[in-house]
Amino acid sequence: MSLRICLIASSRFPVAEPFAGGLEAHTHALAGALLARGHRVSIYAAPGSDPALNVQTLDVAPYVPTEAARRDVAASPDSWMQEHHAYLSLMLDLQRTGRDRFDLVHNNSLHHLPIAMAAALDVPMVTTLHTPPTPWLESALRLSASASAFVAVSSATAAEWAQTVAPAVIRNGVDVERWLPGPGGMDAVWFGRMVPEKGPHLAIEAARRAGAPLVLAGPLHDPEYFRREIAPRLGDGIRYAGHLDSEQLIHLVGRSAVALVTPRWEEPYGLVAAEAMACGTPVAAFARGGLVELVGEEGGRLCTPDDPDALADAMRAAVRLPRSGVRELAERHLSLAAMVDGYERVYRALVDTPVAA
The missing domain is CATH 3.40.50.2000 (Glycogen Phosphorylase B;)
Structure with a gap:
């Protein structure tokens, strides 16, 4: 059965070649594999991401504080505010129209807002934990853990989150049809x-x-x-x-x-x-x-x-x-196919039995 999947990516770097890091490479591979299996994927990612992935730009107009706001010496950096409002805008939009457009949301970002606002959606969410606990993510998860399913990318990462949540483990995968064996060398x-x-x-x-x-x-x-x-x-x-x-x-x-x-x-x-x-x-x-x-x-x-x-x-x-x-x-x-198999099992469990808010 084909699923309508909203895939939330990082807003910091484009999901495009050459990749800024492993998270962008992983997101690109996951989205491409899901599309190849017939799922309808909409990926919300930074400007400049690969248009072949049906990308919706995850950004808002740059935040320019007023002179009065600039006088607040404790204010967060402008870039932090722009990223915050990009995710807030997305989550509010999903709150209004998510069920009409998607069967589930896969949060593949490192931002706290999708986790914190999961309970506001009427569509199930799975969040992949790509990092050890950070204060922002941990506090969001404790606020709204029951509203999302969680996956960790390794048993080591799952163990680090164990005091807060018990995630399933799905290892990141490599496309072994592209990353082919080479002859080796001296270097x-x-x-x-x-x-x-x-x-x-x-x-x-x-x-x-x-x-x-x-x-x-x-x-x-x-x-x-x-x-x-x-x-x-x-x-x-x-x-x-x-x-x-x-x-x-x-x-x-x-x-x-x-x-x-x-x-x-x-x-x-x-x-x-x-x-x-x-x-x-x-x-x-x-x-x-x-x-x-x-x-x-x-x-x-x-x-x-x-x-x-x-x-x-x-x-x-x-x-x-x-x-x-x-x-x-x-x-x-470590194959991409094994990773996507794992996520499809999580997706179908969520669609059949959505996580309770």
């Missing part, structure tokens, strides 16, 4: 957002200790961090390839010997690890959060967090793994 690879909490500087240190060349790729979300910690470490076999789209990443990762994953926080999932394994490229990663569940003995090696020497040892061990076994692990446990 290590690191890809993701260039920010301190992702730790690319530690990947560089580990690669130097292991005597391996390293290619880094990803958007510069923190230019000052890149200038201070990454740029001075480039050269002598370490290079930055830029912000690449998926096809370029598939080519790069598939021709790499090992993928380094270096989170400095409890990584909720670790989509880059799943993408690397789909290419047959083994992973050397810090043992944090959801990565512990993804990277088994067949997929790579885990090591002590924040320790470049331990990561160098993990690199040396990971490159000896057979690439065919790494790929098979991704096909069995």
